[in-house]
Amino acid sequence: MATKQQGGPKTAAKQKIAPATGKLGVMVVGMGAVATTLIAGVEAVRRGLAKPIGSLTQMGTIRLGKRTDNKSPLIKDFVPLADLKDLVFTGWDIFPDNVYESAVHAQVLKPETLAKLKPYLETIKPMPAVFDQYYVKRLNGTHVKKGKTKRELADQVIADIRAFKKKVDRVVMIWCGSTEIFLEPSAVHQTLKAFEKGLETNDPGIAPSQIYAYAALSEGVPFANGAPNLTVDAPALIELSKRNAAPICGKDFKTGQTFMKTVLAPAFKARMIGVSGWFSTNILGNRDGEVLDDPGSFKTKEESKLGSLEYIFQPELYPDLYKNIYHKIRINYYPPRGDEKEAWDNIDIFGWLGYPMQLKVDFLCRDSILAAPIALDLVLFLDLAKRTPELRSIGIQEWLSFYLKSPQTAEGLYPEHDLFIQSMKLKNTLRHIMGAGLITHLGLEYYD
Numbered sequence: 159m160a161t162k163q164q165g166g167p168k169t170a171a172k173q174k175i176a177p178a179t180g181k182l183g184v185m186v187v188g189m190g191a192v193a194t195t196l197i198a199g200v201e202a203v204r205r206g207l208a209k210p211i212g213s214l215t216q217m218g219t220i221r222l223g224k225r226t227d228n229k230s231p232l233i234k235d236f237v238p239l240a241d242l243k244d245l246v247f248t249g250w251d252i253f254p255d256n257v258y259e260s261a262v263h264a265q266v267l268k269p270e271t272l273a274k275l276k277p278y279l280e281t282i283k284p285m286p287a288v289f290d291q292y293y294v295k296r297l298n299g300t301h302v303k304k305g306k307t308k309r310e311l312a313d314q315v316i317a318d319i320r321a322f323k324k325k326v327d328r329v330v331m332i333w334c335g336s337t338e339i340f341l342e343p344s345a346v347h348q349t350l351k352a353f354e355k356g357l358e359t360n361d362p363g364i365a366p367s368q369i370y371a372y373a374a375l376s377e378g379v380p381f382a383n384g385a386p387n388l389t390v391d392a393p394a395l396i397e398l399s400k401r402n403a404a405p406i407c408g409k410d411f412k413t414g415q416t417f418m419k420t421v422l423a424p425a426f427k428a429r430m431i432g433v434s435g436w437f438s439t440n441i442l443g444n445r446d447g448e449v450l451d452d453p454g455s456f457k458t459k460e461e462s463k464l465g466s467l468e469y470i471f472q473p474e475l476y477p478d479l480y481k482n483i484y485h486k487i488r489i490n491y492y493p494p495r496g497d498e499k500e501a502w503d504n505i506d507i508f509g510w511l512g513y514p515m516q517l518k519v520d521f522l523c524r525d526s527i528l529a530a531p532i533a534l535d536l537v538l539f540l541d542l543a544k545r546t547p548e549l550r551s552i553g554i555q556e557w558l559s560f561y562l563k564s565p566q567t568a569e570g571l572y573p574e575h576d577l578f579i580q581s582m583k584l585k586n587t588l589r590h591i592m593g594a595g596l597i598t599h600l601g602l603e604y605y606d
């Protein structure tokens with residue numbers, strides 16, 4: 159692509175992005191706490207009952223040009239995003255409860271808020287799910303598809319997608335389902351051919367989340383993974399994503415504790431403060447907490463949560479500061495708390511001449527209140543990626559790593575976990591596709 163120099167930062171030619179006209183269909187896999195908080199929240203905002211707090215696409219601005227230009231439009235006025243009024247939701251769950259019933263069960267939103275939205279929420283009923291208890295031990299679903307092979311199940315999801323496509327103009331799929339057991343990539347995940355053979359032969363390496371992802375990508379539908387499951391983090395599905403111009407991103411919404419970690423750890427590193435230990439514990443009592451009480455699902459979550467510090471601290475570059483960090487993560491299922499999780503961190507740090515200090519963080523967060531706006535932004539940005547020539551065929555959308563605990567990257571590339579690098583990456587990607595100058599924060603131009 160042609161570039162021109164415009165007072166420092168490079169400016170790309172503006173992309174021919176298709177407009178966001180018509181209805182955007184959002185297919186949500188797993189209609190539990192996060193999904194119902196997302197759907198009810200979007201409806202509350204549409205009706206003017208509340209503000210979309212926490213959503214960058216709805217509330218964020220983007221600076222263009224020099225600081226002295228005073229030009230900072232809303233992101234949604236700068237890039238062509240689908241309007242909230244055009245979102246149409248559907249989805250799947252292993253329980254037949256409609257979105258109102260499921261939201262009541264999740265106990266995230268207040269009964270008086272849900273009461274106002276009840277007639278709308280009751281109209282959204284999940285389709286039968288692809289489910290196998292082998293992959294989520296703590297759940298026993300009744301509302302499930304039947305098929306002799308995983309191929310047959312994938313075909314049933316494809317049929318669901320095709321039927322929904324008749325009602326809307328574009329479709330995006332997002333996984334808000336439970337965390338599956340820990341799966342290492344195996345031979346079946348290496349090529350699309352091997353994966354498709356594995357669907358026929360019921361290869362145990364293919365989890366239900368991958369059957370949905372396969373169906374979405376086969377239909378050219380973008381797919382976001384909000385859980386730490388392997389799902390689209392496999393060469394076979396990356397290949398399919400590129401082939402069918404269906405953007406992907408994952409994995410695991412970066413909400414409470416890891417969100418804070420990826421703010422604090424870069425701060426310590428920026429000031430060359432050492433860290434000897436980081437103990438993180440959580441108590442939570444929602445269904446997610448119950449699922450994570452199973453060692454298999456916990457292992458998947460633990461791997462996702464552990465990665466960020468290792469990459470941010472780069473102990474190979476700073477052995478004196480970060481080589482021997484003791485990093486421990488605990489998740490405790492504690493029903494009285496429901497969705498109102500508490501995340502504690504004890505951080506043992508050391509400064510000048512090795513003198514020790516401590517920092518304690520106690521984050522009384524509401525898990526799904528933090529996750530819902532992330533899910534919304536991922537849906538809207540994946541739809542934008544699908545309409546943007548330079549983004550739609552590259553597969554992984556690394557610029558969305560801002561929202562994710564274990565960002566997917568190209569093979570051989572380490573992920574960026576630092577929230578502020580991620581934020582700059584996201585905004586510069588938006589500037590790039592719109593042909594606006596990138597912002598490097600150099601700032602020498604003000605001192606000519």
Ligand SMILES: NC(=O)c1ccc[n+]([C@@H]2O[C@H](COP(=O)([O-])OP(=O)(O)OC[C@H]3O[C@@H](n4cnc5c(N)ncnc54)[C@H](O)[C@@H]3O)[C@@H](O)[C@H]2O)c1
Nearest residue numbers: 188190191192251287334335336337385411445446525529
């Ligand atoms: N809440 C957060 O802040 C947060 C943050 C990061 C990641 N996550 C992840 O997002 C996911 C959803 O979290 P939640 O709090 O909404 O959990 P939840 O238990 O309330 O909802 C998950 C839903 O998925 C359904 N489900 C499970 N397997 C399914 C399948 N194969 N097909 C269709 N539906 C299926 C369950 O029945 C349930 O209704 C979890 O994997 C969680 O780890 C949540």
